[in-house]
Amino acid sequence: MKSFFATFFLATMATTSFAHMEMSDPPPLRSKHNSFVTNPEYSMTNPLSDTGSDFACKGFLTDLANGNVAGSSVATWAAGSSQSFTIEGSASHGGGSCQASLSTDAGKTFKTIHSYIGNCPLVPSYKFTVPADTPAGKAVFAWTWFNKIGNREMYMNCASVTITAGSGTPAVAFSARPDMFVANAGNGCKTLETFDLLFPDPGPDVTNDSTGTKLPTGTCPGSDGSSGGTDSNSANTGATTSAAPVSVTTPASVVAPVSPTGFTTSIVPSSSNTVQSGSTNPKTPSTPLTPSTNGECGGSQTCTGSGFGQCCSKYGYCGVTAAHCGDGCDPTLGICGGTGASGTAAASGAVVTSGAAKTTGNSFLVSNVAGTKADSSDVGSGEMVTKTETEVVYSTVYVTDKAAATGAAGAQAAVNDVGGRSTFQTVTRGT
Known part of the structure; x- marks a missing residue:
């Protein structure tokens, strides 16, 4: 019976439980890794609010105000130089897609400098090149992540950095680069679960390491305003390119x-x-x-x-x-x-x-x-x-x-x- x-x-x-993902280098605003921070924020691994109320940078851009030590620059990068950022944590939600972006106006706007489609953040470190024509001066570096599995969320950590003058002529001007992609943050744009996000406009610098992607749905930045969700099937080469990602088949x-x-x-x-x-x-x-x-x-x-x-x-x-x-x-x-x-x-x-x-x-x-x-x-x-x-x-x-x-x-x-x-x-x- x-x-x-x-x-x-x-x-x-x-609040002290699971170690989701967060950027550790360059150390973000309010981070426990930031030596300029006296009262670290322990919600660094939390996603942005689905209403967009804490966009951008979880609301921490106020630390950039003049005289605020907590907003001091944590890294100096020359325009045109190769750099990297580091992610730590273990709850990676199956990976997903990430972007590296820069703001030269204290976080009012962000330009995409590299898109990582698929398997992000499943390895600790990601390389990128600071655009050769990035304006010199104070800047905000942002790491954003759209998880593959779980609730539809957007994660964002930001670091105060300094850009110094460099050399070289980029194929795409800094000002012409696409704006940082935003979704799942109260703006009418949503990503689809179980697929790596295919950014509508990833920019000229792309690393494609996905076995199955889909465009977002709704009214999304960088798209034509259609409902989205179109399949993109591409070879999982992990290659960095200056073109849009190639297509691959969805796994069984x-x-x-x-x-x-x-x-x-x-x-x-x-x-x-x-x-x-x-x-x-x-x-x-x-x-x-x-x-x-x-x-x-x-x-x-x-x-x-x-x-x-x-x-x-x-x-x-x-x-x-x-x-x-x-x-x-x-x-x-x-x-x-x-x-x-x-x-x-x-x-x-x-x-x-x-x-x-x-x-x-x-x-x-x-x-x-x-x-x-x-x-x-x-x-x-x-x-x-x-x-x-x-x-x-x-x-x-x-x-x-x-x-x-x-x-x-x-x-x-x-x-x-x-x-x-x-x-x-x-x-x-x-x-």
Whole structure:
């Protein structure tokens, strides 16, 4: 006879939790990496508001006011020189497309100096050339990112820099370069999930490293005002060119996922986003990989050998569910398909995973525990009731019998996760 138990969770992400992506060099305004900043802002990894209220630069351009030390220049670049910027973090949302831009009018306007289509920010460093005719003086360098997987968002970090006179004649004048692309920020333009953004006007300097792109939808800058969403299929060469990107085919789905045995879980998401398969050609990490210590995969962390599970989901977290090991699973950062779902991590059970989850210090807030199933195995002193995902990550969640018996406070203390945010509801049936 099957028993039924349902657990409803209201989850929010703690301010100190997941390491999304942020620019570390040149150190941005308000960044913990900026030596001129005395009170760093710890929302650097958050996207811009979907209303556009904090565009541009998350509202930090006020630091550029005369006499404000926090807005001091952190780098000096000669016009025409080769430079690079560095990105850190591990929740890369499947990559996406990025731009490097410069403003010479204190952030009122930005000109695109390089577009990176696909697999950004999946490697730490990105090269670009400062246009030879960039006006000398104070400038603002901006890194912007449109994530491939997850909510439709725009990320932006800005750094105060100084441009010195250089030499050379560019093919396209600085003033004629396209404006920085803006979407998902209350301007009527949206990017499409599961595809790398194809910028309507990427400018003359482009790095194309995508296996499948789509134009944005809505009324977008640099487009003809049509609805957008047109396919562009291009070869994944990773080459830097001065022309528009070439076309490539969209990849096939990865190996079908294997569902965990003994449980069936239905998920009612807080939004209408549809989960689809991610890229089957992820960027190979360029740095040595070590087993994940916080449940995240990406950068230098792999799920292989970690206590969180062997599969790296498309959201950048380790686990053993079908959501981790199926569509979008990254084979360069773990094991995908049936092997990952039933391998070492799954066999090791709740003891390893629960203990690892506790080390993150991140907790879900339980609004109501409707019921629980008696624990007869004494595995990890509790019953694994569900593995679920909200917005960012498929999370391993544990609710113990003791927690249910001691009320909401006990339940909150006993529910641990390896990632996730936003609101979700789950209904779980056990056998």
